[in-house]
Amino acid sequence: MAAIALDKSVPEKLPPVLDPTAEQPPLFDGTIRLYVAYICPYAQRVWIIRNNKGLQDKIKLIPLNLQSRPAWYEEKVYPPISLDLINYLDSNFEGQSLLPDDPAKREFAEELLAYSDTFNKIVFTSFKGDPAKEAGPAFDYLENALHKFDDGPFLLGQFSLVDIAYIPFVERFHVFLLEVFKYDIIAGRPKLEAWIEEINKIEAYKQTKIDPKENVEAFKKRFLAR
Secondary structure (H helix, E strand, C coil), X not given: CCCCCCCCCCCCCCCCCCCCCCCCCCCCCCCEEEEECCCCHHHHXXXXXXXXXXXXXXXXXXXCCCCXXXXXXXXXXXXXXXXXXXXXXXXXXXXXXXCCCCHHHHXXXXXXXXXXXXXXXXXXXXXXXXXXXXXHHHHHHHHHHCCCCCCCCEXXXXXXXXXXXXXXXHHHHHHHHHHHHCCCXXXXXXXXXXXXXXXXXXXXXXCCCCCHHHHHHHHHHHHHCC
């Protein structure tokens, strides 16, 4: 069994959001840059693994406001690519892999990662209807998944890429659904509750969190505006 991946994150002062009039950084100066919107859960996935592997000095964070971004920043952003990026960072940068060696866990990891976009779509769609009824089965899926391995509180037992893929969305859904719909996703789901609690102890993740109220307002504006 592979050892639990160590969190190699170091304290970091977050840079300010890039001004829309800022010049484009050089493309070929040898610096790797991660362009993020602090509020974006897709970018947060990549940000978490960057931190976890202790790559703050090797991958420079460039925060953007997507509603007021520089003209040179590509208008089209492809959220699904975030799964490819976390796999790329895990495979091509130093540090212990965030995927276990165990074949059964590898297979389950593939299943969970493949389901992640479907999970998000189900929950996002439920905002227009009855989340408890429509999104409940998706959260039940995670609760059941957390029962599969008993060697740790995470989705593969040990902290992994799978947890990184899900947590940016689950925590946003948790706060938003509770405040707006009075639907508590952890009620009756003790494994899910413990999973969220344990991930919030991981420094690499804590460094990427923003004020939950900002997420709630962003979701209201995006999904509930008439």
